[in-house]
Amino acid sequence: MKIHHLNCGCMCPLGGALFDGFSKGLTANLVCHCLLVETEQGLVLIDTGFGLRDIESPYSRLSPFFIHFNNIQFERKYTAIAQIERLGFSARDVRHIVLTHLDFDHAGGLEDFPEATVHVMQTEMDAARERRGIIASRRYRLKQWDEVKRWKFYWAGGEPWFGFEAVRDLEGLPPEILLIPLVGHTRGHAGIAIDTPDGWLLHAGDAYFYRHEMDSSNPRCTPGLRAYQWMMEVDRKARLLNQARLRELSLDSSKDVRLFCSHDEIEFKTFAN
Numbered sequence: 001m002k003i004h005h006l007n008c009g010c011m012c013p014l015g016g017a018l019f020d021g022f023s024k025g026l027t028a029n030l031v032c033h034c035l036l037v038e039t040e041q042g043l044v045l046i047d048t049g050f051g052l053r054d055i056e057s058p059y060s061r062l063s064p065f066f067i068h069f070n071n072i073q074f075e076r077k078y079t080a081i082a083q084i085e086r087l088g089f090s091a092r093d094v095r096h097i098v099l100t101h102l103d104f105d106h107a108g109g110l111e112d113f114p115e116a117t118v119h120v121m122q123t124e125m126d127a128a129r130e131r132r133g134i135i136a137s138r139r140y141r142l143k144q145w146d147e148v149k150r151w152k153f154y155w156a157g158g159e160p161w162f163g164f165e166a167v168r169d170l171e172g173l174p175p176e177i178l179l180i181p182l183v184g185h186t187r188g189h190a191g192i193a194i195d196t197p198d199g200w201l202l203h204a205g206d207a208y209f210y211r212h213e214m215d216s217s218n219p220r221c222t223p224g225l226r227a228y229q230w231m232m233e234v235d236r237k238a239r240l241l242n243q244a245r246l247r248e249l250s251l252d253s254s255k256d257v258r259l260f261c262s263h264d265e266i267e268f269k270t271f272a273n
Contacts, residue, residue: 008049048109100205124188184239
């Protein structure tokens, strides 16, 4: 098993360091941290970021509010398909896609891989189809995935993983890849855990947004990202509880788990190098 770290989207909201904690200028730098996993069953993509159709026609597929609020940079080089092709593979080589959730910045590239089976929590698909409320109607963009032909849906439960509920034995995927329900940001949000020769790797999605929420017993977050998490959450109590549990796991060196979120550029550079 070989794992590639991909940045499948660039967002530069106004606020600079008030968002990302390090930028010197007026705008911040946020990534869409995805994974490409080489397995004996073919390539597995963890989240997709923005896709080719998002780049070509953003206003027909995405909410203008989020396009401008996040200052999304629509460049082909950031798409998963462009990066996969640069690695010498093709869209047909991607056999499975596992999603943390169906937000516009995580599921935009699904239709670039028409032969892939897409794995997601059932409660996430239910929320995406219902699209209740102002935020839900803008975060879930049906045009990004209305042509997907192969879906596999899962319910929370099963043998625990470090105290978390875990969905094991994802159909067609190696047993080293698990879904870890992390409700709060969305109703069906999940992390994806991968058992590697170097220990566990956990893609925590949007369960948190800023590296210093996890690396200290006195967590902190930038004002911009704290406000964004508040705006996007559907269950604050569950979100904060899962953050606390992830923090405890991150700080326990005996567990041999390395974790990262979707949008922190410093984390991405640490894992990609």
